Every structure is written in structure tokens, then in C-alpha cells.
Amino acid sequence: MIKSLSQVALLSPGINQEPGAMPGEGLTALQTFTYFVAAPIALFVVISVIAWALTGEKKKSTGSSSVITSIE
Template structure:
């Protein structure tokens, strides 16, 4: 009886006429749903930080400033 319930659960989300694609391996799943989003977040964060970070003030040079 339990096997009938479990096998019925896998069919709940499938629509008529759909053919499921190949399954992802555990490594592909981790790369797709953990590593890629984390890397994108870090890249976007670094770009935003670099674009809005305070600029280093240039020190007065002997060539451009006379005391």
C-alpha cells in the first residue's frame, strides 16, 4: 500500500504530454543551485562596491603644488 502512495506522488506534478529530461547528478545540482548563484552574487557585489567605493585622494605632488 505504501508503494502505491509513493508511486502516485511522483505523478502529481507532471502535466499531460510532458516528457521529463535526464536527471541531474548530485554534483550538477550543487553547481547549478549553489555555486553559480553564489559566484554571481559575489561578482555583482564586487562590481557594485568598485563602482561606489570612495576614491583614494591623490596626494599633492611637488610638480603640481608649490609650498
């Protein structure tokens, strides 16, 4: 029983692969951090800043306002 469990544990990584799959080298810790942590955070910040800049309050003009150009 113990021998059969150890054989299953050795074969388990091969079970998840598709037939004919040839996996390449793994990612380094720096690449993994960059791709899955830093890049998503940077994209979120950039999109947030763009959205904030485009939807922020506009300056009100101090000149005379016209009924045609503004609704109060």
C-alpha cells in the same frame, strides 16, 4: 484500506506532471551543486565586487584644490 493507500503512494509522482510531459534525465549531484549553490554565490560575489569598486572612496588629490572643481 492499506492497499488503497499504497496505490495512491505509487501514483503520486504521476499526479504532479502535466499531461504529455516527457521528463528527461535527472541532474547529477555535481550539476545540482553547480547550478543551485556555486553559480548564485559566484554571481553574488562578482556583483558585490563590481558595486564596491564603483562606489568606493576616491583618492583625494594632493595638489591645490580649486573652488571650481571641489565643494567643501
